[in-house]
Amino acid sequence: MPVDPKQRRAARHAQPVDAAVPTARRKAPITVDRITDAALEVVATQGYDALTMRSVAAVLDTGPASLYAHVVNKADIDELIIGRLCAQLVLPHPDPATWREQIRDVCTQIRDQYLQYPGISRAALAMVSTNLDVMRVSEGMLSILLAGAVDPQTAAWAIDSLYLYVSAYALEHSLVTQRQAKAGDDWILSRQDLITRFTALPEDRFPQTKRYAAELTSGTAHARFDFTLTLLIDNLPHTHTRP
Template sequence: MSPTPQERRAARHEPGAPPAKTRRGPSGGGKKPITVEAIVETAFGIVAAEGYEALTMRRLATALETGPASLYAHVVNKEDLDELLIGRLCASITLPAPSPSRWREQIIGVCDGLREQYLRYPGISRAAFAAAPSNLDTLRVSEGMLAILLAGGVPPQRAAWAIDALTLYVNAHCLEVALAARRGDADQWVIGRDEMLRRFAALPEAFPNTRAYAGELTGGSPGDRFAFTIGLMLDGLVRSAAG
């Protein structure tokens, strides 16, 4: 009996699992075989060119010049594909050997690495919000982050929740950047900083702080704000651990 789609998915998460068998599309031997690798690489190409929202199983099948049924021989569904994509990006993250004296710098480096990977593919961090924590490449990153935090003296429960908070923020930040870029390209309602400053300056007296600190409210690049927030979260983690 052939394995079920769920069994195929589970097998991919086993260490040392053999590569999935290839299957050709409906046209037979004239086209490149359909493999998990081909599916993942083609999916990344679609996201890089058109954004994550453009990635559907039908769109992917069209790009591979096959039918959706051929894809389901290798991936269970869109969620399974999302997990493969996020796992592939996580596999590119370098994890340092945990250092008690450099744990803060190391965690920031991992978060920066995730941000860099996600920003290569507009909107793909949306897939990370629901990605099941069973992919070995994804688990490798959380395992590495946990080891770093524990080496820094963070208690296990706080370390576990800190990983959740940090990765949620990285995902949300990257999604916001992608959505802002997309909207800025297509929506004339998006305004620049100079216009925002002008509007803040024109606010009534009921908004004294917004008027007074308009520069601070609108200042900084996305990268600046990202670094600030990660640092703020780690500062709070240190204080809470010491309390």
């Protein structure tokens, strides 16, 4: 709207536009939330490798320069999208009786959020974030571990290890899915195919692989995820007193 009073008056007195003639729809303003939405759309539809300032701008029907009034750079967008996913997580009230189940559930929620967006966990790796939504999750995880009488230093490092494992698991999942999509069904080996190959190996060089082929190939990806989380969590040393 014109800011000069004369221009405002002129606008009020301008001939009305014929209702039969369509008018151009005004673009919605660029905001941080819309940039985050666009970034997640890029990752969901094209994968994390496609996430750039240019690809986000294209979703918003603007140029990359328009984004810099709202975000610093691509790393800033990385932090925003991880923060958005963290905002979706439901954190329990820490319970000393069920703290293992609680921390396992939070990690599973993070995994499921990451798996919706192929490769997005790469944005979380090597990130020391001060985003409040990310810090809310870290605070919640720390509170759960402390409620379980885990030593504060151990709890701090355990959170880092859990984040790293969840991120690596989700990244591997996305890479395998991407490779399968490109290579086609012929590239994918069934469990029985793997067992057949393992049991056909030379006995003198691979005796244990031949003998335990079924065990080596057993379980779903998520079952192995649960196994590793349980292994990490159940072996955390803890004190006898809670803070």
